[in-house]
Amino acid sequence: MRTERIGTSDVRFRRQGEGDFAVVFVHGFLDDQYVWDGLIGELATPGIECVTLDLAGSGDRTQASGPFTYYRFADEVGAVADALGKPFVIVGQSLGSAVAELVAAQRPDRALGLVLVTPVPLAGTRQPDEVMDAFRSLGGDGDAQRAVRTQLSAALAEADLDRLVVSGTRMRPETVREAADCWNNGHPAGEQPSRYTGPVLIVRGEDDGFVTDESVTQGVAPRFAAPETVAVGQAGHWAHLEQPTHVAGHLDRFLARALPAVQASAWTNAFEEKSANAFSDAFAAEVTLEASALTRTVEGRDQVKNVMAAASTIYDSLVFTQETVSGERSYLEWKATAFGGTQIDGVTILTKNADGQIVRAAIHHRPLGAVHRFSAELGRRLNGVLDAEYFHRG
Template identity: 25%
Template sequence: MRVLKRRAEPALAVRVAGEPNRGLPVVLVHGMASDHSTWRPLASALRRQGRPVVSVDLRGHGRSGRAQGAYRLDDFRDDLVYVLDVLGIHSADVVGHSLGAHTALRLAMHEPSRVRRLVLEEVPPMPRDEADLSEGITMKATLGEQVRGLLALVGNPFPVIRFDGRMGDEIVAEFDVCAPQWWSELPRVSASTMVISGGERSFLPPRHLRTVSEALPDSRFVTIDAGHSVHRDRRAEFIRHVEEFLGPTVP
């Protein structure tokens, strides 16, 4: 792991495989209470295709530092911008899961030219209005997902041990506020995008993810009936979709 240290912000840990300046890299961004290790199977598959891979530990996760103040969604986005800048990456394909997918999408909205292709696995949308708020869509796992998560925890407890638990309530609070401007800015995304839903087994209703996909200028929608953690619970199918979408080479 390479640790990018900063004065006023948390240090960020990244795992770099290959040479980011040779070929278009793929940046992998994990979900809440996870870390870069969740992407090992996908990272290995992408490396076999010759793609440079950068796996990021978001602030408050893994080997990255913890925030001194509150955790904010835009801070995660700005952390990705910093990683790209330090590594000299002008453009990349980005794959994100859950909070990481939301962060990747914010990056593509904020700096469209930095993202060529975008994979959003189980991306939680901001509430559009009071109807969305009343539906109570929050980043909390169903019972089945909790069981599968516990099994994964037994195999690799370190991501949860290193996770800054106070982050949860602060981030969920941002999803409890109507944000119609977030939806109005989705057309800024120029990246070709694949939105992956875990189907009806996920706590995120597929219809909301489909709505996100439909709001993006160039997007396809895929359902893999696996629940919230598709890349973990339907690994081979997930990797196949990502490989086909990203492609092994860049024109």
């Protein structure tokens, strides 16, 4: 972890990790850069540098003078992205999602992806004054901030809630008022299709009463050409804090597609689609499958594709982190979660024929406890399709 500054300004940013690519995180209204720490700790993507900063008026910059506008926020975050000197994916939450879009749109050659977490529309929420007065008056009122955060979250831990309230009440009342008007009034660019045309992921909390499914489908997603939208269960407006493992899994999968690291193949694409037909395209007719989660070899395209399709649906997240090719063999390292957060690591060895079809797949999971649980769940999902003798018992 290291901290750097933009010139002689008060804009400081933290850099964590090393890699050829950066992921820049932009926090939301009343928050600070530390709101991302839990999510960053859950990321499994290798070769990335994670970067956070406080927006003007927030966190360690509460003494900054105004204006507190999207123009100023985007200029400062953009300066940080430029200082990194490398391609980046930018992630923003709530108010920060609008800032992230503006930064990405201004740097199409280096912005490899845009992730919007519980995003407010760039055009603004356009709430009436009687609603906005409640938000404008939150400055310095810890009880009111706690009530709002509790109302708009579903699984915010008490310790996280306490820290957010402390961070939010440090902001000056005049800053809070101006920042609230910022996300309510929006930016002129939000009235048109987004100028950012790269890959976009939109993450919404299923229980978010502020950024609802309707607000995303009508006010956010239509402005992008082909965004991917996911909903996180048991999460509200702070999905990245409430369910960091699940949000990190979605971000890891997005990074695997957006960053030029492991090259996409029929195998990795099939895991994305989680369908038997997708795996069928990758396999030769005589393919065989060996796995630590199986007690014997599975033979033939139809049986192997059924096993792999069922297995892919067990994972909560799966990211291919390294790939090495030697002749007809490919070696893939991967990290996954299943069963609500159980970590599973593994190596897959694929052997292909002259036509590029897979003739043998060998999949090695670890640790042992997760292997047994995975095998039992796989047997349950393949009941009637594959004999019970193929799976571990007990």
